[in-house]
Every structure is written in C-alpha cells, then in structure tokens.
Amino acid sequence: MKRVTAFVGSARKKYTYDAVRQFLDDLKALGDVECEIVTLSDYRIETCRGCQVCFEKGEEFCPLKDDRDVLFEKVMVSDGVVLASPNYSFQVSAIMKIFLDRFGFAFHRPRYFGKTFTSIVAQGIYGGSKLVRYLDFVGNGLGFNAVKGTCVTALNPMTEREAQKRDRALAMQSRRFYERLVESDYPAPTLLKLMAFRMGRTSIRLELDDSSRDYRHYKDKGWFESDYFYPVCLGPLKKLAGGLFDSIQTRRTRKRKS
Numbered sequence: 009m010k011r012v013t014a015f016v017g018s019a020r021k022k023y024t025y026d027a028v029r030q031f032l033d034d035l036k037a038l039g040d041v042e043c044e045i046v047t048l049s050d051y052r053i054e055t056c057r058g059c060q061v062c063f064e065k066g067e068e069f070c071p072l073k074d075d076r077d078v079l080f081e082k083v084m085v086s087d088g089v090v091l092a093s094p095n096y097s098f099q100v101s102a103i104m105k106i107f108l109d110r111f112g113f114a115f116h117r118p119r120y121f122g123k124t125f126t127s128i129v130a131q132g133i134y135g136g137s138k139l140v141r142y143l144d145f146v147g148n149g150l151g152f153n154a155v156k157g158t159c160v161t162a163l164n165p166m167t168e169r170e171a172q173k174r175d176r177a178l179a180m181q182s183r184r185f186y187e188r189l190v191e192s193d194y195p196a197p198t199l200l201k202l203m204a205f206r207m208g209r210t211s212i213r214l215e216l217d218d219s220s221r222d223y224r225h226y227k228d229k230g231w232f233e234s235d236y237f238y239p240v241c242l243g244p245l246k247k248l249a250g251g252l253f254d255s256i257q258t259r260r261t262r263k264r265k266s
C-alpha cells in the first residue's frame with residue numbers, strides 16, 4: 009500500500025481541488041494507493057520571519073508555533089506528495105508560498121529521497137505552466153523524484169472540451185506518477201542535480217564550520233565524501249563532471265574569500 013498526500017493551496021473546493029480529486033481517483037484505480045487531501049487553509053501556517061534560525065541552528069528552533077510540524081509529518085509518512093495551487097497573479101497562491109517558505113531549511117538539507125512528487129496548477133487563462141515548472145523545481149530541490157506536473161485551464165463555467173482535456177492530462181499524469189511511486193527508487197542524479205549537490209556541499213565545506221547546522225548535517229550524513237546525497241553508481245562521465253563541479257566551486261569560493 010502506497011500513501012499519497014495532496015496539499016491544496018486554494019481555500020475553495022473548485023478547479024484545483026477537483027483536479028486533485030480526479031488525479032487521486034485515477035491513481036487509486038491503478039493500484040493499492042491510499043490518499044489524503046490536505047487543504048492548507050484549514051491549518052495554521054504563519055509567515056516566515058526570515059530569522060534563518062532553521063538554517064543555522066535547526067528547524068526545531070523555529071520561533072513560529074503553528075501547524076507546521078503536523079504538515080511536515082504528513083509529508084514524512086507519505087510515499088508520494090502532490091502540491092496543487094491555483095494561479096493567482098501569475099504565481100502560486102499566497103498560502104502555498106507561505107507553506108513552501110517553511111521548508112526553506114530543507115532546500116539546504118534535502119530529505120525526501122525515494123518519495124515521488126508532482127504538481128497541479130489551475131488557471132483561468134495564462135501563466136500556469138510556469139508555476140508547474142516552479143513547483144516541480146521545488147520538489148526536486150527538496151529531494152523528491154519529481155514527475156512533470158499538469159496545468160488545468162478553466163474559466164467559469166468549465167466547458168465540456170476543457171473538462172475532457174483536463175481528464176486526459178490528469179490520467180496521463182497519474183500513470184507517470186504511479187510508475188514512479190511503485191518503483192520508490194533512488195535514481196542516478198541528472199547533471200543539474202549532481203552540479204547542485206557538488207557545488208552546494210563544496211561551499212558548505214569551505215564557508216561554514218561545526219557551529220552551523222548545515223555543516224554538521226553534511227558531516228553526519230557523510231555528504232562531504234559521498235558522490236551524491238544517497239548511494240548511487242555514477243557512470244564515468246558523471247564521475248568526471250562531479251570532480252569538475254567540486255573544483256570549480258572550490259576555486260570560486262577561495263576567490264570570493266581572498
């Protein structure tokens with residue numbers, strides 16, 4: 009049994025919610041999947057104050073006392089996660105962004121490896137595809153295996169043609185997602201992901217020390233010595249590229265500090 013949680017950033021149960029519902033129904037038809045829809049506006053999520061205590065000391069020292077940990081726990085116990093948002097002013101909704109900002113530390117210390125991710129955006133007319141790319145980027149940055157999301161277009165009322173197009177897109181997305189979900193794999197990183205890891209960890213190694221939570225996390229996980237966040241077999245080209253990324257960032261950091 010796989011567990012999937014969808015976080016919805018719309019306060020009303022309309023197009024974003026309906027698309028999520030449809031996606032999850034399609035998913036359940038494919039196999040043994042248990043689903044939950046979490047409407048973010050039903051939870052207390054405060055706006056990040058930018059103190060950066062989570063970066064430096066640790067997320068458990070965040071001064072905000074709200075439902076963050078209830079939501080984090082839902083992510084942690086899920087095999088798959090969906091982030092769904094309406095397009096508001098060419099961006100994700102404010103509540104979705106406030107939610108994402110609370111994961112700031114997890115971009116420094118990614119953790120959702122082996123879990124599957126996807127996104128759904130509902131828009132009236134234009135701008136939603138960029139938000140799908142943004143949310144998928146966020147999913148990758150947090151460590152998930154991101155499956156390309158879907159943008160659903162609907163002006164009120166939704167036409168029959170729009171509904172059919174939506175249903176086709178969501179059915180395809182649920183198949184892609186399901187395949188990843190059942191694999192639960194730890195794939196070899198793309199060159200971009202490898203670069204982000206190698207350059208990020210080199211900066212952390214050279215710029216920070218034991219007083220920093222990021223530094224201690226990388227040290228404890230053995231990430232200063234590993235090829236990637238988790239054990240992978242890098243081919244010769246990626247091995248070479250990894251070494252190159254390490255040395256480029258070493259030079260850049262030394263230059264910045266001199």
Ligand SMILES: Cc1cc2nc3c(=O)[nH]c(=O)nc-3n(C[C@H](O)[C@H](O)[C@H](O)COP(=O)(O)O)c2cc1C
Pocket residue numbers: 018019020021022023024025093094095096097098099130131132133134135136162
């Ligand atoms: C404040 C606000 C801003 C919006 N901005 C855009 C926009 O920039 N582009 C767009 O295509 N639709 C925009 N819309 C339309 C919504 O994306 C669209 O109605 C969507 O279906 C809303 O999702 P929901 O039905 O789940 O509430 C906006 C709607 C609102 C309320």
